[in-house]
Amino acid sequence: MVIRQAGIGKSTDKKELEKTFIKTLLLMDFASLHELLRSTYDEMMPLCAQMTGIAKGIAGLGALFYIALRVWASIARAEAIDVFPLLRPFVLGFCIMFFPTVVLGTMNAVLSPVVQGTEMMVHQQEGNLAELTAKRDKLQEEAYLRNPETAYLVSNEKFDEKIEEMGIIGPEDAVTIAGMYAERAAYQTKQWIMKMVHDLLELLFHAAGLIIDTLRTFILIVLAILGPIVFGIAVWDGLAGSLTAWFSRYISVYLWLPVSSILTALLTKIQVLMIEKDIEALSDPNYLPDSGTWYYIVFFLIGIVGYFCVPTVAGWIIEAGGGIGSYGRN
Structure with missing residues (x-):
């Protein structure tokens, strides 16, 4: 009887540890962390308005040289002044003045349905996975209970019944009972270790996705806040390519989340x-x-490695020049 009480104590301790570990995982709600990153971006996006004053000064000086050079060149060649190319600085200036609404608002409105569509795929698959996992676990336990050789490993009642079937316990049965406890403890320890490794890798899997989303949010905030400066610099001759690079990088980084969602759904x-x-x-x-x-x-493990390929795959969808493009090629 002492042996039995000791075995039950060890089993109870393992179950308590497992419950504590599972509770810790449940407290780390990764969905709420992703929502927190999105709200952080929404709250910091209006900060780009503080850069409009500097951007308007850069754009105004650039527009002066831009228009003066073209008007002077047309006068020097005795040609009619082409007004249409001269509208470019004014369009960029309009975008700078209403940057949060005209530029960021339009781009996010166009790209956000892609994020929402891929997230719906993930939620649908995760819902099916949860239902099937519960069904599989129930069938697995029933399969163990059907087999008399393994029923006592998963059920306390079956374990007690098997001891009662032995009748009066003598000294010769103590070794048998100790072997049963050892076998059951080995089985429970093996299942507990497998569950721990499974939960740990699942935690790392979701953490890798959170890392990608955090880096994505950081880069998007930097591009959004300094966006008016880029538009102001793009007014100058020779620096117009910075505008195209900004758009391509913003879209490429924005697509990191849809690509990671597709990987998760897969x-x-x-x-x-x-x-x-x-x-x-x-x-x-x-x-x-x-x-x-x-x-x-x-x-x-495949998912953890795959998450760090997300920037490369997003770079295949839209080629981003400069840093992101070089990172994708590497």
Whole structure:
């Protein structure tokens, strides 16, 4: 009886540790962290208005040289002045004055449906995964209970019944009971370790996605706040390419989140297909389950590595010159 109480104490401690670990994971709501990053961007986006004064000064001086050079060249060649090219500084100046609304508002309104569409894919797949995982776990436990050789490993009632079937416990049965406790403890320890590794890699998987989203938010905030300066510099001759580079970099970085969402949806769909295969196998009364959690762990490792390929893949969708383009090629 002392042996039995000690075994139950160890099992209870492991369950408490597992519950504590799961509670810690549940407290780290990654969805709310992603929402926090979006609200941070929305709150910091109006700060670009503080740069409009400097940008208007740069653009005004550039417009003076831009218009004067073209008007003087037309007069020197005794040609009619072409007014249409002279409108470019005024258009850029208008964009600078209403930068948060005209530029950022328009671009975000066009690109945000892409983010929302890919996130719907992820939510749909994650909902299916949660339902199928619960069904698979239930069938797996039932499969263990069907087998008399493994039922006592997963059920306290079956364990007690097996001890009661032994009748009066003598000295010769103490070794058998100790072996049963050791076998059950080894099984529970193995399952606990597999669960810990699975949960840890799942945590790292979501953390990798959060890292990508954090870097994306930081770069977008920098591009948004300094955007009016870029528009002002683009008025000057020889620096007009900075405007195209700014647009391409902003769009490329903005697409990091949709690309990472597609990767998450892909990996989740693969897990759904694997769990459906497990459910089909567990539906067979003669099937004996084994520890097949390892291939889920492999897919978490693939996802962690895949997240850091997101900037490269986003660079394939739209070529961004300068730093982002060079990073994507590397």
